[in-house]
Structure formats: structure tokens, C-alpha cells
Amino acid sequence: MDLDLNDTEMSIVDSLRVLLQRNAGPARAKQLAITAEPDLALADALAASGFLDLFGDRLAGPSAAGLVTEEVCRSAGALPIGARTLVVPSVAAGVELPPLVAVAESGTAAPVRFAADAGALLLIGEDEAVMLVRGDWTAEPVASKCGYPVARVRATAAGRSLGAGSADVARRWWQASLAAEIAGTAQAAVDLTAKYLKEREQFGRPLSAFQALQHRLAECAVQVEGVRWLAREAIGLGVPAALAAGAAVAAAGAARLITQETHQLTGAMGFTLEYDLHVWSLRLQTLRTEGGGIGRHAEALVSARWQ
Amino acid sequence: MDFTWTEEESAFRKELRAFLDTLVPADYDAFALDEDEWAANSKRFCGMLAERGYLTPSWPAEYGGRGASAFEQVIVAEEMVLHGEPRALQYMSVNYIGPTIMMAGTAEQKEYHLGRISRGDVLWCQGFSEPDSGSDLASLRTRAVRDGDEFVINGEKIWTSGAEVADFCFLLARTDPDAPKHRGLSLFLVPMDAPGLEVRKVAGVVGEGAFHYLVFTDVRVPASTLLGKRNEGWSLVRRALVFERVGVAKYARGNRYLDRFMAWARAHGRDADAVIRRQFAEAAAAQEMARILAMKVADERVKGRPDSPVAYVYRAASVRAERLAMELGIELLGLDSVEENSLADRQMRWGMTAGVAGGTAEMQLNTIAQQVLGLPRAS
Numbered sequence: 001m002d003l004d005l006n007d008t009e010m011s012i013v014d015s016l017r018v019l020l021q022r023n024a025g026p027a028r029a030k031q032l033a034i035t036a037e038p039d040l041a042l043a044d045a046l047a048a049s050g051f052l053d054l055f056g057d058r059l060a061g062p063s064a065a066g067l068v069t070e071e072v073c074r075s076a077g078a079l080p081i082g083a084r085t086l087v088v089p090s091v092a093a094g095v096e097l098p099p100l101v102a103v104a105e106s107g108t109a110a111p112v113r114f115a116a117d118a119g120a121l122l123l124i125g126e127d128e129a130v131m132l133v134r135g136d137w138t139a140e141p142v143a144s145k146c147g148y149p150v151a152r153v154r155a156t157a158a159g160r161s162l163g164a165g166s167a168d169v170a171r172r173w174w175q176a177s178l179a180a181e182i183a184g185t186a187q188a189a190v191d192l193t194a195k196y197l198k199e200r201e202q203f204g205r206p207l208s209a210f211q212a213l214q215h216r217l218a219e220c221a222v223q224v225e226g227v228r229w230l231a232r233e234a235i236g237l238g239v240p241a242a243l244a245a246g247a248a249v250a251a252a253g254a255a256r257l258i259t260q261e262t263h264q265l266t267g268a269m270g271f272t273l274e275y276d277l278h279v280w281s282l283r284l285q286t287l288r289t290e291g292g293g294i295g296r297h298a299e300a301l302v303s304a305r306w307q
Numbered sequence: 308m309d310f311t312w313t314e315e316e317s318a319f320r321k322e323l324r325a326f327l328d329t330l331v332p333a334d335y336d337a338f339a340l341d342e343d344e345w346a347a348n349s350k351r352f353c354g355m356l357a358e359r360g361y362l363t364p365s366w367p368a369e370y371g372g373r374g375a376s377a378f379e380q381v382i383v384a385e386e387m388v389l390h391g392e393p394r395a396l397q398y399m400s401v402n403y404i405g406p407t408i409m410m411a412g413t414a415e416q417k418e419y420h421l422g423r424i425s426r427g428d429v430l431w432c433q434g435f436s437e438p439d440s441g442s443d444l445a446s447l448r449t450r451a452v453r454d455g456d457e458f459v460i461n462g463e464k465i466w467t468s469g470a471e472v473a474d475f476c477f478l479l480a481r482t483d484p485d486a487p488k489h490r491g492l493s494l495f496l497v498p499m500d501a502p503g504l505e506v507r508k509v510a511g512v513v514g515e516g517a518f519h520y521l522v523f524t525d526v527r528v529p530a531s532t533l534l535g536k537r538n539e540g541w542s543l544v545r546r547a548l549v550f551e552r553v554g555v556a557k558y559a560r561g562n563r564y565l566d567r568f569m570a571w572a573r574a575h576g577r578d579a580d581a582v583i584r585r586q587f588a589e590a591a592a593a594q595e596m597a598r599i600l601a602m603k604v605a606d607e608r609v610k611g612r613p614d615s616p617v618a619y620v621y622r623a624a625s626v627r628a629e630r631l632a633m634e635l636g637i638e639l640l641g642l643d644s645v646e647e648n649s650l651a652d653r654q655m656r657w658g659m660t661a662g663v664a665g666g667t668a669e670m671q672l673n674t675i676a677q678q679v680l681g682l683p684r685a686s
Contacts, residue, residue, distance in 0.1 A: 001378055002309040003606040009308065063308050194680040211685035214676035215669065221679050222623045226596035233599050236310040242591075249592035298588030305591060306569050306578075 003229075005067070012064050016051055016071050024075035026276040029147075032078045033279075036141065036149040038117045039078040043099035046072070046079075052099065055089035062086065066180045066235040070228065073184030076279045078148070080114040082177030086235070088122050090173040091129050091162045098134075103174060104153060105292070106130070111150035113286065115139040122170060123155065129166040130159035147283035172239040174291050175248035175300070179231035182251040182287050186224045186258045189280040193217055193262040196269070196277075213265055220261050223254035241304035248297035255288035310602075312378075319375075320382045323361055327390040330355060335391035339648055345395045346430060346472035352393035353427025362394070363401050363425045370409060370417070371425035377605035384556040389563055392555070396469040400424045400431045402554060404477050407547035408496070411535035420475075420496065432473035434464040434480075434497070434521060435544075442670050444479075445488045445541060449523060451480040451495060458482075458495065458533065460503075460526040470506045470519035473499050483538050492540035496532045503527070513656040549613045554665070557625045557657070558597035561632040564654045565591055568632075568639055571650060577639060586635045593628035600624050616678035619671045626661045626668045633658025 005013065023042045032039055046052050051068050054060040065085040072081040083103040098119025104112040106123035115121065116139035121132040136159055139151035162170075194217060197208035207213055230247035237243060259281045263270045270277040288294065312320070330352060337345040356362040357371075365380045366372025380402075387394055394401070405424045408416055423429045440447040449462025460480055470476070476497040483491030497504070503526040509518050535543045565587065572578040572587075600621035607615040636651030637644045644651030662668035676682040 001312065001602060001606060003603055004610070005308060190680075194682060197682060205686060206683070208682040209684075209686040211673070214680075214682050214685055215672040217680060217682075218672040218675040219623070221675055222620050222627075225617070225620045225679075226600055226624050229599040229603055230592075230596055232308060233310045236308050243595070245588075246592045246595040249588050250596050253589065253592070294589075295585065298585045301588040301591055302584045306587075 003232075008059050009064050009067055012051070012054070012060060013067055013071060015049070016068060019045055019049060019051070020071060020075040020077065024072070024077045026076045026279045029076035029078050029279045030273065030276070033147070036144075037078070038080075038100055038114055038149060040099070040117075042072075042077050043079055043084075046077075047099045052084050052097075053089070055086060056093055062090075062238070063232065063236045065089070066176070066232060069177060069180040070184035070187075070231075073181045073283075074188045076185075076188065076283075080118065082174075082181045083114075083122070086177040086180070087170055087173045088120070088131075090239075091122070091166045091170045092131060095131075102153075103170070106155075109152065111142045111144065112139075112153050113148045113150055113290070115153045116141050116149060116151040121153065121155075121159075123159065124167045124170050124174070127164055127167050129162045129170040131162060132157060132159040144286075145278075145282060146286040147279065148286055150286075168241075169239075171291070171300075172241055172244040175244040175297055176231055176234040176239050178287055178291055179227055179244075179247035179251035180235065182255050182284065183224060183228040183231050185280045185283050185287065186220070186227065186254055189258055189262045189277060189284065190217065190220050190224055192277055192280070193220075193265050196266050200267075200269075207265070216261050217265060220254075220258045223250075223257060227251045227254045242301060245297050245301035245304055248291065249294055249301050252288040252294035252297060255284040256294075259284045259288075316378060316382060319379055320386060323382065323386050324389075326359060326361065327386055327393070331390040331393045335393065336653065337392045337395040339653060342469065342472050346469070348393065349395040349397050349430065350427060353397050356394070357425060357427045362397075362427050363405065366401075366405065366421075366425060367409070370405070370421045377608040378602075381556065381601060381605045384554065385559040388556045388559040392560075394427075396430060396432070396473075397427060398555060399433060399477075400429070403547045404431050404433075407477075407494075407543060408534065410546065411494075411543055413531070415531060416496065416534065429474040430469060430472055431475045431477055432467050432470045432499070432519075434467060434476045434478035436466045437463055438465050442667050445492065447479060447481060447492070449478075449480045450484065451482050451493060453482075453530065454527075456530050457527045458530060460495070460497070460523040460528065462523050464521040464523075465509070465518070467519045467521055468517060470499070470521055471508065475499060476504075476521070479540055479544060482540075486538060489541045491538055492544075493537050494534040494540040494543055495528060496534055497526070497528055498532075501526050501528055513660050546613070549608075549618075556598075556601065557661070558594040558601065558628055560657065561590070561594040561597070561628050561654075564632050564636065564650065565594065567650050568636055568654075572639055583635075583639055586631075586638060590628070590631040590635045593624070593631045597621065597625040597628040616674060619674045620679065622666070622671045623668060623675065626671075629654075629661035630658045633661075 023045050054065040069082045088101045100118045101120045102115045102118035103122045106125040136157035137153050137155045141151045144150050200207045234243040234247040269275050363372040364375035437447045451458040451460045478495040478497045482493040503524045505522040507520045603617045604621050633654050636654040640651040
């Protein structure tokens with residue numbers, strides 16, 4: 001076991017951070033949210049530098065793809081990043097993918113992230129996952145304040161089957177990918193809240209000096225660290241069923257806690273569009289419900305471990 | 308990043324597990340026994356573990372170990388807990404009392420104590436907490452006063468586990484009452500049969516004889532029992548506890564209980580209950596979170612980063628994991644959980660003490676607030 005990033009992973013994260021500093025961030029996320037748009041420029045920049053296609057890369061592989069997922073979420077990139085870096089590549093090896101892809105349960109009536117803008121849609125059924133290309137589905141945009149452009153989808157073509165058993169593979173990567181997305185997103189929410197507590201003064205001292213508040217944010221930090229390593233482990237080991245579902249259960253629970261706590265600690269300022277917290281906190285509300293949410297992940301975990 | 312065990316580590320686990328399967332009865336649980344019984348078992352089991360090199364594998368070869376890595380120590384911790392912790396409190400001597408003696412002891416102290424610990428011949432207890440000094444440990448008032456070739460100890464210690472069966476006490480006492488509180492403390496290796504040292508049982512709800520009250524009345528110990536330099540006990544304790552942080556694999560114990568709870572649920576037709584299944588999942592995910600953070604602690608140790616705050620993060624996650632397992636047990640067994648030594652009753656005791664034993668959860672959160680989040684000390 002070696003839980004430090006290796007040289008390849010380290011250099012990927014370093015150069016990615018430079019790219020994200022230039023091309024992402026909460027201000028840009030807020031701007032795009034006004035018109036419910038994905039960040040096509042960011043997607044192109046990531047694609048041009050090869051950051052979207054590390055999953056099948058001999059040197060980098062899924063672990064590096066997971067790190068990219070965390071980092072893009074931390075920088076509030078308005079992209080279906082985990083779907084593109086982890087989930088779809090897990091069942092579509094060797095297929096050239098468009099910069100934006102969406103993932104959904106087949107037959108779902110619920111809103112799907114980025115479904116109106118994606119170039120491909122992975123539909124996960126009972127046994128098989130199928131890949132639809134643009135034109136194979138219709139997308140009806142749904143108004144949402146929860147941080148991502150979402151739309152209801154209706155498939156108009158059968159799509160290409162990715163083979164028997166592909167649904168299970170895709171679902172496990174989806175669970176791990178959600179955990180990585182939540183880890184990155186929640187980290188940013190916690191970091192911003194720590195900064196706020198240090199700056200905001202009441203009763204003549206910074207909020208950060210109040211132990212009651214420190215402890216609440218410290219509990220959030222524990223969850224972020226735990227989810228990050230659960231996601232990395234599940235991805236690093238090729239998503240064994242119990243580990244992937246376990247990461248997703250922990251992540252959905254952490255997202256619930258961290259949305260509540262970061263808003264509580266930030267007070268009314270956190271509810272304004274001017275302040276950045278909502279960029280991450282509301283995305284957590286979406287991420288915790290995707291893929292069936294904690295109930296579905298929980299069932300997957302219990303089935304994998306005890307049956 | 309690499310999350311796999313090496314072939315050597317996997318082989319070591321397999322071999323250790325096979326031996327423990329033969330050594331320890333299937334449903335053994337040291338801490339469900341009374342003190343005399345687990346203590347006697349501990350010495351017997353530890354002797355056999357020591358003979359095969361399983362008691363102190365992480366110790367250097369010169370002290371009877373083979374310099375096994377922190378990851379192998381994790382494997383030992385997990386496998387022991389999965390077999391009901393046959394070492395009982397002996398893990399303390401192995402994990403941090405012995406290593407602290409290696410770090411700071413005189414040749415004579417090493418010669419006398421390390422062999423005894425590595426053979427599993429002795430049990431130690433820890434004399435840190437006092438009636439008025441809990442989380443604020445450095446405020447402790449037990450005094451050790453130099454008198455010729457001896458120190459004279461007066462004071463009280465409390466919440467000491469295993470004191471009635473221990474051979475030695477790893478004692479923290481004040482040697483300079485005029486120095487700032489952290490700078491006037493020293494460590495002593497005190498024999499429990501020293502005249503003037505009285506041990507009383509503290510009746511409690513978490514197990515008969517789980518902890519004790521120690522009264523030191525003019526207890527005279529040779530000056531050679533002082534460990535390390537006089538008045539430098541605090542920094543030594545802090546370094547010692549770095550060795551402790553891999554500690555007991557509580558998540559492995561939690562997982563053992565979850566498996567037992569599932570067997571109970573099946574036997575009672577409750578395993579399809581959606582609410583219960585959700586609780587199983589949340590408790591299982593919490594154990595996994597504690598487990599992977601324990602690996603992170605071990606990794607930081609292997610890489611020589613003793614100051615990493617991840618140990619505190621692990622402890623906080625571990626408290627939550629134990630409590631979720633407790634909640635599941637109580638919900639699942641219902642009124643059957645109140646029966647003494649029922650499965651849920653045992654996990655209830657672990658869950659109740661989780662946030663207090665070995666340093667309160669609040670102290671962990673204070674450190675996380677400062678070292679992970681960069682917040683100031685609370686005022």
C-alpha cells in the first residue's frame with residue numbers, strides 16, 4: 001500500500017490545477033448557471049490536454065481519472081466530469097467520446113445532469129448499459145437551482161448495447177465517481193466555510209474562535225477526508241461492489257451533513273447568489289440524490305456484503 | 308497510489324489468521340470476561356503469540372521483533388480484534404509502552420522491561436487521568452518528589468483499566484510544581500506491588516472492573532524507574548501516543564459485530580427489513596471510512612510523518628463508526644438488547660465509551676479544527 005500520489009498522478013494534478021485556475025472557479029460557475037449552460041470551453045481545454053481520457057491510459061489509469069474528477073469539482077467546473085472521466089470509459093473502452101456525456105438509469109423520469117448538452121448518453125438498465133448518441137434522445141430542460149443544468153430525457157432510439165453485465169460495471173463506477181465528485185465539491189465548501197469563520201467577527205471576535213462552531217466544521221472535515229479516501233480506494237481497486245457502494249453511501253451522507261453545516265455556519269450570507277458557497281453546497285444536493293441516492297447505494301452495499 | 312497489500316503482507320495475514328483460528332475459541336471476546344479471566348488468558352495467549360513472533364513483529368530485531376511495517380501492525384490489530392483480542396490490554400505495552408522505553412529508556416530499563424513485554428509475561432496499566440485532570444491532562448497533580456535514590460509519589464489516578472491485574476503502571480506525575488504545567492511532568496515505570504499503592508475498583512456500567520482508582524500514599528520507587536529525562540514526560544507521552552494511534556482496530560471489531568448482527572437478523576427474519584438494511588449500510592460504510600483512514604495513518608507512519616493530523620481524523624471517524632454499530636444493534640435487537648452480554652449490549656458498551664476512552668472526541672475535533680482547518684485555538 002502506498003497512499004501518496006505517484007509521480008504521474010502528482011504531475012497530472014499539478015498541471016490540471018494550473019489549467020483550472022485559468023479556466024474554472026466559482027465566478028465562472030455562477031455566470032454559466034444564469035443560463036444553465038455547461039462549460040464547453042473548459043471541456044475543450046481539458047480534452048485538449050488529455051485530462052478527460054486518462055481512464056484507459058496505460059500510465060495514468062482510473063486513479064488519475066478519479067483525481068481529475070475531484071479537482072474539477074473542487075474548482076466548480078460546470079461539467080459532467082465523473083461521467084466523462086470514469087463511468088462511460090468503464091464500459092466503452094476504445095470508443096472516442098465527445099467532451100460531454102450524461103449518465104442515467106434507463107427509463108428514468110427524473111432530471112438528468114447535462115442531458116440537454118451531452119454528445120452521448122449512457123443509459124444503465126437491469127443488465128445492459130446502452131450508449132445513445134446525440135439525436136437518439138430528446139431532452140426537456142428542468143428549472144433547477146441545484147447547481148447543474150438538468151433535463152428529463154426520453155430515448156427515441158434503442159442505442160448501442162455495451163454487452164451483458166455492463167450495467168453492473170457502469171453502476172459501480174457511477175457510485176465511485178459520485179463519491180469522488182462529492183469529495184471535491186465538499187472540500188471546496190468546507191474550505192470556504194473555514195475562511196468565512198476566520199474572517200467574520202461577532203461579539204468582538206472571529207467566529208472561528210467559538211469552539212461550538214469549530215467542532216461542527218471539524219466533523220465535516222472528517223467526512224471529506226474519509227469520503228476522499230473511500231473514493232480513491234474504490235477506484236484504485238477497480239470498484240469492488242461493496243467498496244464502490246460503501247463509498248457512495250458515505251459520500252451521500254457526507255453531502256447531506258456538509259450542505260446543512262456549511263450553510264448554518266455561514267449564516268444568511270450563504271444564501272446570497274453573490275457569495276460563493278451555494279456553487280458547491282447546492283451541487284451536493286444534486287450529487288447526493290443521483291444514482292438512486294443513499295437508499296439505492298445502501299441496498300447495493302448490503303447485497304454485496306451479505307448476500 | 309496503491310491500495311493493494313503486498314504478497315508478503317497477505318501471506319502474513321493468512322498465516323496469523325490460521326494460527327489465531329487454532330489458538331482462540333471462535334466466539335472469544337476478552338472484554339466480555341471478568342478481569343482475572345482475561346488477564347490469565349492474555350498471558351497464556353501472549354506467550355504463544357510471542358513464541359511464534361506474532362506479539363511484537365513491529366519491534367526492531369534487537370528487542371525481539373523483526374521490524375515489521377506499520378501496515379503489518381494494522382494486520383495484527385485487525386486479526387486480533389477479529390479473534391476477540393486475545394492480547395487484551397497487552398496491546399498497550401506492545402504498541403506504545405515498549406516503544407517508548409526503547410526510545411527513552413536506560414540500558415537497564417530496556418534490559419529489564421522489553422524482554423518481559425515481548426515474551427508476554429507482564430501486563431501494564433496506564434496512570435494518566437486523575438479525578439480533576441481528564442482532557443486537561445497536563446494539569447495533573449500526582450507528585451513525585453526526589454528523595455535520595457528514590458522518588459516519593461503521592462496522588463490519585465482514575466479510569467485505569469486493568470490495574471488489579473497489571474504488573475506495572477506507566478505513570479505520569481508532576482516533578483516540578485513551579486514549572487509551566489506541560490514542563491514539570493515525568494514518566495515512571497512503577498511496579499504495581501509497590502507499598503503504599505492502593506487499587507480500588509470503580510463500579511461502572513460498561514463492564515465489571517473495567518476501570519480503577521489508584522491511590523499513591525508515600526509510594527517509594529527507585530530513581531531508576533524514571534523514564535527519560537526529568538520534567539520531559541509530556542513531550543515523551545506525546546511521542547509515545549504516536550505509536551498508539553494505529554491502536555485497536557475498532558472498525559474491525561465493528562465489522563465483526565455487523566456480521567453477527569446480520570446473522571441475528573437472518574435468524575429472526577429481519578434481514579429484509581428496509582429500515583434495518585439502511586442502518587446496516589450506513590454502519591458498514593462508517594467502518595470502511597474508519598478503516599481506510601487507519602491505512603492513511605499507517606502510511607504516514609511508514610513515511611515518517613509523525614505530526615500528520617490524519618490520526619485525529621481517523622479517531623473521529625472511528626467514534627462515529629462505533630456509535631452507528633451500537634445504534635444498529637439496539638434497533639435490531641430491540642428489547643433483547645437489554646440482556647447483559649447480548650450482542651447489542653456488548654456493542655452498546657463500545658459505542659458508549661468510544662468518544663471518551665483514550666482521549667475525548669472533543670479533543671480530537673479541537674486538533675482537527677486547528678491543524679486541518681487552520682482555525683485558531685478556541686477562546
